[in-house]
Amino acid sequence: MSNFSVAFRDAGTATILAVCGELDAHTAPELESAIKKCRDEGKSHLIVNGSELDYISSAGLGVFMAFIEEIRTLGGDIKICALKPRIFDVFDLLGFPKIYHIVETEEEALSLFEQGIQPIQGD
């Protein structure tokens, strides 16, 4: 049933969360606890690699919203990369690209962190 997984990988100062499968109301808690774990370990530069993400529901999108404020307060960010076009469309419809850095590749996301480019958000 649960065809979703999160894998951790360190890349310099950032932590890459490679998500795989379907992120819906049932699997959202997995990503939630993964991000919580990073936060508790003091890792706030997070890159979610969605190259293997096949589906995302509104509950899945909610996970990003739940933590972004906190992570940014800690001086970090959640950046999203390598989304499949169909998944990007879901993020895009909702206006996520206005609030989150959503980029093509992990390298881009990493360089955004390295350059210290702040997210676009208004406040």
Added chain:
Amino acid sequence: MGGVGETAPVSTTILHQAALAVCFLCLWITIARTTQNSHLPPVQIFWRTILTILAALVLVVLILHIPGLFIESQTPAAPIVHVKSALLSTILAGLGFILVQRFGQLVRFRRTRRSERNWFLMMLFVSLTFVTWAPLHHDDLESSPLVLTLAGFAVLAAIGSVVFIFLNTIRLAWILRLPVKQKMGTLGLGVVVICLTSATLLLLVPPFTFGPITEQSYPIYFLDFFSRPLTLVTVLFITFGFVYALTSVLSMIFHLPTIGDYQRSVDEMAAMQALTVLVREMADPEKLYHWVVSTPVDSGRGKAAWLTIRELESGSLKPQIVAAHNIEASLADDVCDVDAIHGEAARTRTLVSIQNTSSDRRIQNGKTSGIMSLLAIPLTTRTEVLGTLFVSRDVAHAFENEDIESIGVFASQATLVLENARLLEAQFERERLASELAIAHDVQRRLLPQTMPRFSTMSLAASSTAAQEVGGDYYDLLELGDGKLAFIIADVSGKGTSAAFYMAEMQGIFQAVAQIAPDPHDFLRHVNKALGRSLEKNVFVTAIYGVLDCNSGAISIARAGHPPAAFVDVTGRTMLLRSGGLGIGLDRSELFAQTLEVKQHVFNPGDLIALYTDGVTESRNPEGEEFGYDRLLQSIQSARYERAQGVHDAVLQTVDQFLGAEKKYLDDLTLLIIKWHGPEPATHDAEDDPLL
């Protein structure tokens, strides 16, 4: 004992006997050590007793055949006589000790305070017999009043011993619990024990020799020569063995005809009891728990009992004592580390038996609290451990295999009852929840428009289906006066009850705010501000809101993160209106207002707009394929000549066909169609009609 002629001083006799007493006490303790730790079934006890008696008899006969007779008149006695008498005394006293301790295990089967007391008193009187007889020299009986008094006590002690031997030999509780086959075996062995003990007694006490003591080969004379008090004790103990075997055999014979009935009635009673409980107490967990703890105590298997249950609802992993019988729950909790014992029982899924609580770290002050032996039985179902039943007794080593088995059987029965009760409770809960949800469903239905407003210039059709009883989809229409109509479609992220609450909030906001701030930009900005306060961090709402001029067909529309509205014009041209706008709740700053775009359009007759939630486009067929935008646009396009209701039905029909036979909506699904027919086609017709 010295000879007749010379009288040893009383003090020497006392000293001599005291030394003997110490030696034989050591023997007693040694035997006690070896027999106490082995808890044998009755058949084994009888069997070993037979072997012991046989061995003792063989030794006695062999020793008696050593030349050197006891001659009363011959003083001082020959050394060989001393050796023979010491050996015979030791062997026979040892036999007596073994008999008492072996049968003692049977006597104290399912011991009670009373049986413990009787046993203790028997031992006390026998010891007193030894002690009071010790200073007596049979030749000095008349010599002093002190000795006379002592003799009186000695007689009393001997009588007391006999009385308590009798009282203890009628404790035969173990027979009742014995399986039929073992009962038969024990009966046979019991008869052998009777023969052997009586033979030993006959050997000891010459039945027909009461004459003057002369040259004798009877061991009793050797024993008496060695120590008269010890001889008394030995005779008392072997007599005890004989009488106990006798009462056991008789009792078993009397029980034989009723064995079958007894077993059946026990089983039936247990079954009936469980059944009654099942029917009556199921609904009341308190009563059920009480039944679980009181049954082992009432059946006499335990002195006190308590039950711990791990309450999953309360979320605490520590098991709580939910019921206690014959003991205060708080006391049980203080004395025992309930958590640790429950933990072990739950982990191993087997019974934890603590035969002596004073040597177990997890029990403190067991003795003062009357918890000397303790059983902890996990109540295990196939999938989980419901709790642990604790049964305690106030004596150490009080639980026989029998008790443990019986309590174990009861525990599994109790588990069944408790689990059934839980399932029933869960069923009630489900039904209650279902009726609550049915009410919520009705309430939510009423938040949606009950009827569609009617206009001459356009037709409207809408529907909303929740995946569960309640959902997070919302659509609504509101006539603003001055010929304008506000419309909205919204989707709260997530499903179910929490989404339904936000949906209700959305309805309130729409009805109120659309009146005062009908402009799409103003309206959505207000909504974002109002909902932003109450939405949880990970919840958002997507919406499309618009205002349509019912006279001119001018439409002003904005999208807040919602799937784009579909426009289809009369020629079949389709377009997804994908204007900028964040989902409501995504951003609580000015970014929301900054990014929100409002689109203006003027309808031509035949144009239609379809608003829908992602339940439509993300519907998946059994193959996992999504319905998608193309199928949606196509289905609208091919039905574009229909009125709104026709288009609406066509789209839903296409979705249903796509989903296949199961037609199971995984998400809330809402569709709103507004079709513009143009101003006054009826008037136009009328103008053309010459009849009017």
